[in-house]
Amino acid sequence: MKVVIVGQGYVGLPLAMRAVDVGHDVIGFDVDESRVKRLAAGESFVEDISDERLAAAVASGRYRPDTSPAACAGFDMAVITVPTPLRDGVPDLSYIESAARMLATHLRPGATVVLESTTYPGTTEELLAPLLEEGSGLAAGTDFHLGYSPERIDPGNTTWTLENTPKVVSGITSASLAVVQSFYDGIVEATVAVSTPKEAELTKLLENTFRHVNIALVNELAMFGADLGINVREAIDAAATKPFGFLRFVPGPGVGGHCLPIDPSYLSWRVKRSLGQSFRFVELANDVNEHMPDYVVRRLMVALNHRGKAVRGSRILLLGLSYKPNTSDARESPALVVADRLLQLGADLHAVDGHVTEVIDQRIRRTELTREVVEAADAVLVLTDHDDVDYEVVARHAAYVFDARYRIPAAPNVEHL
Numbered sequence: 125m126k127v128v129i130v131g132q133g134y135v136g137l138p139l140a141m142r143a144v145d146v147g148h149d150v151i152g153f154d155v156d157e158s159r160v161k162r163l164a165a166g167e168s169f170v171e172d173i174s175d176e177r178l179a180a181a182v183a184s185g186r187y188r189p190d191t192s193p194a195a196c197a198g199f200d201m202a203v204i205t206v207p208t209p210l211r212d213g214v215p216d217l218s219y220i221e222s223a224a225r226m227l228a229t230h231l232r233p234g235a236t237v238v239l240e241s242t243t244y245p246g247t248t249e250e251l252l253a254p255l256l257e258e259g260s261g262l263a264a265g266t267d268f269h270l271g272y273s274p275e276r277i278d279p280g281n282t283t284w285t286l287e288n289t290p291k292v293v294s295g296i297t298s299a300s301l302a303v304v305q306s307f308y309d310g311i312v313e314a315t316v317a318v319s320t321p322k323e324a325e326l327t328k329l330l331e332n333t334f335r336h337v338n339i340a341l342v343n344e345l346a347m348f349g350a351d352l353g354i355n356v357r358e359a360i361d362a363a364a365t366k367p368f369g370f371l372r373f374v375p376g377p378g379v380g381g382h383c384l385p386i387d388p389s390y391l392s393w394r395v396k397r398s399l400g401q402s403f404r405f406v407e408l409a410n411d412v413n414e415h416m417p418d419y420v421v422r423r424l425m426v427a428l429n430h431r432g433k434a435v436r437g438s439r440i441l442l443l444g445l446s447y448k449p450n451t452s453d454a455r456e457s458p459a460l461v462v463a464d465r466l467l468q469l470g471a472d473l474h475a476v477d478g479h480v481t482e483v484i485d486q487r488i489r490r491t492e493l494t495r496e497v498v499e500a501a502d503a504v505l506v507l508t509d510h511d512d513v514d515y516e517v518v519a520r521h522a523a524y525v526f527d528a529r530y531r532i533p534a535a536p537n538v539e540h541l
């Protein structure tokens with residue numbers, strides 16, 4: 125099949141590579157010229173896709189990254205994996221809209237379009253279908269197939285990959301579902317069909333809202349636990365020994381990435397707009413999780429105060445800038461919020477992160493982790509627990525560590541969230 129993947133990011137690139145592996149001819153369409161140039165040169169920016177794998181796909185002649193809409197002509201299957209951010213707290217579907225308008229001009233009878241971007245229930249049928257119909261003059265479900273299949277990709281996770289994670293699929297008609305399911309049956313090990321795109325859209329939001337709410341629960345517990353003198357992390361680990369009815373979530377300095385800070389708000393926005401009601405769980409979870417970076421800064425201020433120091437002028441070493449371990453993805457990272465607050469307070473800020481290579485803020489001095497760097501810091505903050513960090517050096521030589529990730533064992537110079 126000629127497959128077009130619209131958007132070559134964290135979701136679209138791995139899907140494109142897999143589609144090449146299973147024998148399709150793939151166009152990786154993206155509007156970002158520099159990204160497309162790098163991809164064509166075999167330079168991957170996604171950890172899970174090696175340069176070698178990308179270069180081999182390009183060399184096979186069956187993967188072509190392209191910025192030209194004309195390259196999409198004659199597609200059999202198009203999958204949309206473009207961003208769905210929030211703008212001023214409101215879903216921004218403009219990327220899906222422009223992808224749809226572009227695809228509509230190349231839509232032929234019998235072809236299929238699938239949306240994978242995370243979005244509120246109703247998007248596929250109420251927004252995407254009319255745009256595709258308008259631009260093509262064809263009828264969705266009659267002339268062309270249309271479906272929704274949420275992405276479950278977890279960048280950096282080597283246990284659960286695109287191939288072995290079951291994929292939820294849907295179609296606007298049973299014929300659309302059959303085509304969509306058959307395509308993904310060739311891509312992943314197991315597909316799970318649901319009755320309409322709305323259930324598939326909600327599935328993704330439910331998964332992420334579930335995580336968001338449970339993380340907020342343990343975050344709030346962690347804040348109370350510190351004041352009550354209870355080791356919450358130990359209690360969580362003990363509770364997790366129950367073989368049923370409990371799922372382990374651990375506190376952290378806040379939530380980040382492209383999913384948790386954003387997706388639940390797509391759901392609460394939809395509930396508010398359609399029903400006029402508040403989705404209270406989402407609002408509460410947002411409230412708790414958004415507060416965490418400020419809480420981390422407050423704990424640091426108190427610790428420095430005990431040592432007769434102010435944040436202003438103190439040399440503070442941040443370990444980790446990305447939103448989760450072993451990834452370069454710093455989007456919406458709570459570490460950046462902590463950094464920003466500390467800069468505002470006048471800290472002399474240094475950071476170690478071997479994964480995040482982009483310049484985040486000129487005022488954050490990037491450094492390597494050495495004994496001297498650790499010794500020179502008034503405080504070390506563990507914000508992301510990358511595996512490539514020598515935590516022993518930190519534990520042994522730091523004057524004070526605030527470990528928001530429970531990576532360093534308790535010691536007189538180490539405090540945990």
Ligand SMILES: NC(=O)c1ccc[n+]([C@@H]2O[C@H](COP(=O)([O-])OP(=O)(O)OC[C@H]3O[C@@H](n4cnc5c(N)ncnc54)[C@H](O)[C@@H]3O)[C@@H](O)[C@H]2O)c1
Pocket residue numbers: 130131132133134135136153154155156159205206207208219220222223240241242243275276277278279382383
């Ligand atoms: N990153 C994840 O872990 C993850 C997991 C599950 C779901 N999702 C969802 O998948 C979607 C994509 O996320 P991502 O992380 O891959 O984003 P990304 O920012 O990494 O990639 C999106 C790509 O789309 C391109 N793009 C934007 N508008 C375009 C257009 N009109 N035509 C063609 N290309 C266009 C951008 O240039 C970019 O390269 C989002 O809805 C996200 O919520 C992401």
